[in-house]
Amino acid sequence: MIDVQHRSIPSIPSFGTSVQPAIHSDRPAISILAASERQEALAETLLAIGYQAVSQCLQANVNHAQPLRSVSAAVVDDSVDNPLEWVALNSVECPVILVTSELSTQARLAAARAGVSAIIPKPLDVSELAEWLNDLVGPHRETPLSILIIDDDEILAQTYASTLENAGMRVVVETNPSAVLGQMTVLYPDLILMDVQMPGIDGVELARIIRQSRVHLALPIVFLSAERDLARQLEARARGGDDFIIKPIDPERLVSLVRMRADRAIT
Amino acid sequence: MNGTFEIQLETLRHKFRERAAMQSDTLERLLSDLEGDSIRTGAQKEIQQIAHSLAGAGGTFGFLGISARAAALEDLVSEIFELSAFSSACQSLISEIRRAPLRGND
Numbered sequence: 001m002i003d004v005q006h007r008s009i010p011s012i013p014s015f016g017t018s019v020q021p022a023i024h025s026d027r028p029a030i031s032i033l034a035a036s037e038r039q040e041a042l043a044e045t046l047l048a049i050g051y052q053a054v055s056q057c058l059q060a061n062v063n064h065a066q067p068l069r070s071v072s073a074a075v076v077d078d079s080v081d082n083p084l085e086w087v088a089l090n091s092v093e094c095p096v097i098l099v100t101s102e103l104s105t106q107a108r109l110a111a112a113r114a115g116v117s118a119i120i121p122k123p124l125d126v127s128e129l130a131e132w133l134n135d136l137v138g139p140h141r142e143t144p145l146s147i148l149i150i151d152d153d154e155i156l157a158q159t160y161a162s163t164l165e166n167a168g169m170r171v172v173v174e175t176n177p178s179a180v181l182g183q184m185t186v187l188y189p190d191l192i193l194m195d196v197q198m199p200g201i202d203g204v205e206l207a208r209i210i211r212q213s214r215v216h217l218a219l220p221i222v223f224l225s226a227e228r229d230l231a232r233q234l235e236a237r238a239r240g241g242d243d244f245i246i247k248p249i250d251p252e253r254l255v256s257l258v259r260m261r262a263d264r265a266i267t
Numbered sequence: 268m269n270g271t272f273e274i275q276l277e278t279l280r281h282k283f284r285e286r287a288a289m290q291s292d293t294l295e296r297l298l299s300d301l302e303g304d305s306i307r308t309g310a311q312k313e314i315q316q317i318a319h320s321l322a323g324a325g326g327t328f329g330f331l332g333i334s335a336r337a338a339a340l341e342d343l344v345s346e347i348f349e350l351s352a353f354s355s356a357c358q359s360l361i362s363e364i365r366r367a368p369l370r371g372n373d
Binding site: 153155156158159162163166197225226228247248249 | 272275276279282283286316319320322323324325326327328334338341342
């Protein structure tokens with residue numbers, strides 16, 4: 001998901017350097033330098049892993065550009081002209097990650113001399129990007145954890161939501177499992193808490209569908225179910241779940257397990 | 268816990284209690300159907316779904332007796348069907364729901 005304002009960025013060439021308005025002002029801002037056709041994908045990736053993307057207008061002549069001063073890091077994609085010049089420009093202000101296909105020693109030396117903090121080979125591995133940003137920018141837990149609850153039992157789902165919200169988390173409830181994929185395009189949860197037995201699509205099937213998207217590979221999915229059969233619990237975990245909590249569960253333990261699992265995935 | 272949270276939980280607990288009462292009526296009807304025709308696998312399936320729901324939700328709201336009896340009934344569904352045991356477990360759950368206190372914590 002990317003804000004409309006991002007879509008309209010004139011990337012080739014323009015004058016001046018601009019930061020787009022913050023969409024998630026509570027998330028660390030990461031500057032993107034990429035050819036226009038790569039900007040949207042990179043912005044979506046950054047949003048999915050908990051950052052907000054700001055696009056730096058690309059000028060015909062990098063010497064006329066200014067680095068962004070309000071960002072926590074910059075990601076330079078080698079689709080942009082003269083990527084190392086953009087690296088050098090921004091590395092004076094913040095850590096820079098270069099996403100590139102050029103991995104020879106000579107190329108790495110040139111990148112190091114330009115001030116690159118990290119190189120990620122193409123095709124981009126989202127989890128590697130998340131790990132580098134976490135190392136370079138640091139965990140950003142001043143923002144509340146975002147939890148998506150999927151349970152067809154509305155009373156139970158609202159109970160879990162109230163419990164987690166009372167513990168300071170942001171929670172969205174979805175009682176229709178068929179609508180979850182739509183929710184995933186606008187929500188970037190830190191964790192999904194999901195029932196197993198649901199009509200139409202069960203939780204295990206839904207986890208497999210969610211995992212088909214590469215940006216959600218690292219997203220923790222915790223099953224919360226009255227299923228007591230150990231074999232079926234293990235099957236659920238093997239097919240896309242990270243953990244299995246057996247209903248009923250007391251509120252304090254639910255908060256503790258959700259927080260621990262989400263924090264572990266983020267840090 | 269803050270007051271608003273307490274009120275929210277109490278409202279949800281009340282909703283659960285109302286729904287469980289309706290589910291006990293449904294269980295009674297389904298059990299009657301089943302006793303009239305034990306081949307009715309549709310009724311078994313519906314009873315299993317209600318039992319599964321109550322097993323998970325009952326304990327969450329402090330109705331531990333409902334949760335335990337619902338779990339026992341659900342387990343029976345997955346075993347070789349024996350009407351008298353099934354009927355007994357179902358009646359036990361219905362009785363538990365109907366005598367459960369309003370606030371749970373039983």
